[in-house]
Amino acid sequence: MKLRKLAFALAAASLAAIPVAHAEEGEYGVLMKTLSNPFWGAMGMGVEDGAKEAGVEYFSQAVESDQAAEPQLNVCNTMLERKPVAMITAAINSTNLLPCLKKAQDAGIKVVDLDGNLDPAILDKEGIKITFRIGSDNVAAGAQGAEYLVSKIGADAEGPVLVIEGLSGNITGEKRARGFADKLKELAPGLEIVASLPGDWDRGKAATITNDILTRNPDLVAIFAANDGMALGAVESVYAAGKGDQVTVIGVDGNSDAVKSIKEGRLNASVAQLPYLVGKQAVENVKKAIDGESVPTDVAVPTLVLTKEVLEAGTEPMLEFVK
């Protein structure tokens, strides 16, 4: 008996310890993928600063991993209960949030595609009109990676190249890989992509893939990975094989780990997205849209190639947004 009471008391007490959140008029709901990635952390900071400057209230949620598709949908539905005026969402895939977004639209809530994870064709079919999408142009980011590579080793360079994609089926990783491949073909036809494999955004998996391909193609000249985590995994394998000077490794994101590695001269380059800027501009643009100003349907936030030279020179004005 005593034990039962104790258990209830504990349950009640632990709940009471959570501060009561109040909804203000005109709250923005922000739904991220997961916080276990510095990219989303930086975006969160951008959202926070943007909201502070614009003087708006927001509440933010994320799920446990960037593969928790259904949990994210459930969280999204729950967030609607708080009746936000706008939902800024970074969907885990192109379809998982559709029912929630439709419901939001029906309730007159403005829907924003954060980081461009939604597929315009699917949105059309579902009859969902988003207010705008904002994020880096991932195809362009991939292309920038290719441009950097060609500028480093020359347009007439020859040899095998490895591409490490993101999670199978993830549109972001796909766009980056495609942007890189298309641009490379155009600029340096002598560089042949011998393998394009999904690294599942996983550092360890990318390292393994790199090892395997180095065994098959010992003369590998470059690796393009669809994010920095995987690029850093690839770097470790390349150095372990003693080919640090031979293989150029390029990542995407420009996260703090990558910046550190570039400064140390290990990772060659990272096409930095500016998640801080994406988050900040997302909130600013929502504010504009709500105030009745016009906002373009596609807000492209530029990307920036980080190399040791760029970082050391420190003259690039956009560097201040690299978090």
Place this chain on the structure above:
Amino acid sequence: MTLLHLSGIRKSFGAVDVLHGVDLDVAAGEVIGLVGDNGAGKSTLMKTITGIYSADAGAIELDGRSILHLDPGERRRIGIEMIYQDLSLAKQQDVASNIFLGREPVKKMFGFIPGMVDKARMDREAAEMIERLGAHLPSINRPVSSFSGGQQQTVAIARALTFDPKLVIMDEPTAALAVREVQSVLDLIRRLKSEGIAVILISHRLNDVLAVTDRIVVLRHGRAEADLRTADTNMNEVVARIVGGGDTASAAAHELGGHR
């Protein structure tokens, strides 16, 4: 009148001869003690009766009809039941669930959804069964794991009774029981006898065997070494027949001391 008749039962496992021609007769309502040292062949003999093993040679008859060709399920259906030492109870289920396990009566739920187990009837009949055995359980709706060893034994016997057996073989039913519970299990055996059910009791506890049986059969090296009327024998003789000569006096003294 003979219920069960065994003659010349032989059984070997590969090169090891376990039974060398065992003869045994059990009358209806008779309680037989089957004793013998470890490895004497007691459990092999019992599994030959229940049909888990098939005899290499010899005859087994129940009510004068050979049952050699029957499998364990069929032998159970014609009235041969065995209660193993582990009781084979589902310990988290209640009394009725155990007694009727595998043969639950069904009815229609709300009068039209078929296949619903008639739990009320199970409980009622289980309670009757326990009462018929003259036993008492604290509650019929509790998991059997909450019962004492003797009470669990009661449930196992009650379950055996629902098959309407002619012969119940019990493997060491008193081995793990507290002293006061032994008596209630012996009472249950007497109750079975009074209903005309024959019992073969396998036990190392000779005091229990002497207390409850009509006859004691001693197995030794795969043969029925002795067939003693309980009323005409005593601990010393039984022990002597089990160990077969040698220092029987000290073995008997040990038995006497050991189980008091």
Place this chain on the structure above:
Amino acid sequence: MATTATPGIWSRAQRASIDRLHIRLESFIVLLVLAAAMAVLSPFFLSVSNFLNILLATSTIGVLAIAATFVISSGGLDLSLGSVMGLSGVVGAYIAVNLGAPSPFGVGACILAGAIAGYINGQIVTRAFVPAFIVTLGMLGIARGLALVISGGRVIYGLPEYLLFLGQGRPFGIPVPVIIFVITALVAHFVLAYTRFGRHTLALGDSEGAARAAGIRVERQRRILYTISGGLAGLAGMIFMARINSGDPTAGLNYELTAITAAIIGGTNLFGGRGSILGTMIGALIMGVLQNGLNLLAVQSYYQQMAIGAVLILAVFIDQYQVRKETRA
């Protein structure tokens, strides 16, 4: 010996709830207390639409938890639930979208794909004597891989309208997944608690020897249970597929553990012999209410995982305490 203590109201209510409904009263009270606490803490909690949200969010995991309850209470384990759910959704979407088959075939394909995976689990467990943990762990990988192969790693989008109704329809304002979930739970509860099949399942989990001695065809029973488990995972896959209008090869990732957690919080014995679907539903709802409430309070998902972990341990602790008290009595 047996002193007949006069039972208090609590223990009589407890007894009755176990006898009639096969649930433990404590878990139900924990659910109510939790819901009351959430209602006090968040002004958004107490509303019909939020209540339906909770049920909707619980529907797929709830169906998987029903599957987990069947298998675990029989002394088995099915780790492939989440993967099979993902595979079923992809198979259903492939058949309905890529092959253009009529909707009933899509539904049938989901459930059949799940049932086949479960049947294979059951065959290997009972015939090859490989432990269930290993077999279903293997199936976890096989089913997930197959889902990625069939879908080419992409979501298969654009289901026919009838299929969509199963995920997005709202007759009388109630989402169809919730209706499917509740009906499945009621039928499953009836089967596990009141039929011979259900009683044999529990007895089997309790003591395989006792079940065998009672003439229950143990291997057959296990095969049926794994097939049901797979079929239910297929149903969950169908629900989720219809909800998001696509077959997602990564659907149901790690759901097997969540489903098992719901079953255990609901009072299922991890080693078999005890379990009830209503109990599991309460377990699933405890998790659903906790997550929903914490979401409404905008508490980070990290803390939610901690809270659910703590509830799991607390639930089993209370349960063990009650069981030991009973056994001592």
